[in-house]
Amino acid sequence: MRRFPSSTFLYSTRRTLLSTASVRTIMTPSTSTATRWATHRADRIHEELNSGLDVWTLFNPVVFPTAINLGQGFMNWQPPSYILDELTKDFQNRVDLHHYSHPKGRPRLRQAISDFYSSQFNLPSGAAESAEDASQFGKQRASSTRKLDVEKEIQITSGANGGIYSVMGAFINDGDGVVCIEPFFDQYNAEILFHGGKPLYVPLLPPSNSASAHIDSNEWTLDLTHLEQVLSQPSTKALILNTPHNPVGKVFSPTELGKIAELCVKYDILVVADEVYDCLTFDGQPHTRIASFAGMWDRTVTVGSAGKSFACTGWRVGWLVGPDHLIAPARAVHTRITFAVNSSAQEGAAIGLEGAASEKFFDRQVQEYAQRRSLLSQALDDIGLSYTIPHGGYFIMADAAKIKIPEKWVEENDVPEGILKKPEDYLKAWFIAKVCDVVVIPATAFYAEKGAEEVGKNYVRFSFCKDDQIEQAAPRLKKLIPYLSKD
DSSP: OOOOOOHHHHHHHHHHHSOHHHHHHHHSOOOOOOOGGGTOOOGGGHHHHTSOSOHHHHTOTTTSTTSEEOSSOOOSSOOOHHHHHHHHHHHHHOSGGGSOOOTTOOHHHHHHHHHHHGGGGTOOSSSSOOHHHHTSTTSBOOOOOOOOOTTTSEEEEEHHHHHHHHHHHHHOOTTOEEEEEESOOTHHHHHHHTTTOEEEEEEEEOOTTOOSSEEEGGGOEEOHHHHHHHHTSTTEEEEEEESSOTTTOOOOOHHHHHHHHHHHHHTTOEEEEEOTTTTOBOTTOOOOOGGGBTTTGGGEEEEEEHHHHHTOGGGOEEEEESOHHHHHHHHHHHHHHHSSOOHHHHHHHHHHHHHTTTTTHHHHHHHHHHHHHHHHHHHHHHHTOOEEEOSBSSEEEEEOTTBOOOTTHHHHTTOOHHHHTSOHHHHHHHHHHHHHSEEOEEGGGGOOSHHHHHHHTTEEEEEOOOTTHHHHHHHHHGGGGGGBOOO
């Protein structure tokens, strides 16, 4: 019988065959500091990585430590006590709140979402729309008593951002076009590009001939012919539709949504309906869900947010609502990114939705935000800046075209190169921060196309999700008056 050498013998023989130089090469780490990873990155992050300092870094509280921050959209108060009181007790007494939740989301929160929101979707009687339902393009389906299926039609996500990112991961392939309506929340671009998609831009435009100091946000309109041209391209797969709109404050009307729905059905477009400000509409303007229109349930994922609803943006709890054929793929992506969402934060969001009606929470919250909106509007009126009146969300777009920066001010105040490389609204926002010690956000941070950017460069965004700070900012903003043109 043939005998085979032992593994020890083979290993020893192999080592003796290696030259001393070869052994040294294998055993000694390289002394070179060069590595390909200093320059080799995934193509998908190239644009994001090379875009320069982002707006949130340039206008960070660290940069303006004494300033009143009317820029970023985070609140300066806690969630309501009816949530915190119950959640604090549960947090101390329950073990499950400190451990993983199901990847779908906590059953209590999914049930709360179903109970609270189902009626707003005019759900089809079955899991999918009937041929009769789907044939009434441009019209809303009849109201329905069906409830959202908590197992198949709701997914809890790591904030609304985590939800949109998961939808992009589930449905967008290399080269697929995704339409963004400019201006738009600046995360959209990366969420598309990171999955190989191609952002396509359609502008939301203010009235071109308005001489009024106040523009109604609903006067900002889409060119539907242009939208159809973009949606009809064979490579276009999806549309991100944000209503109530950040930063304009427009609440898309049922008529507008019906026309958009017709186009999306015609070209079989997936709609990611970013509706995180659904609970914040003013002046009797109702929020309407595009998923409630004929043909749209089967091709819409609706995105919601506990952070915007209950002043808990740091909890990072969002959700997706839609048919199983859209939610299951998004869940598959989300599960592999985060596995599960913070358990105690989910429980807090569930408490919030369960008690919202009895506490009259959303009605009261809208009234409080309307008062803040009034305070900020008055402050802008007092200094003579024109602005757009928002009907939703908590931002005001102010027209900064009248601000005239003195000729030598830039040189005398050591303005960072990162500001000077940006469109002129960045410099005007920087000027406001330096002169008034009030931080606002330049509007072109929400634009990508150079054409539409020409509109955005005239605006800066103020937020009114701040208690007491608007009153403090008002006298500071009056320092702008000497720098406003009288034209």
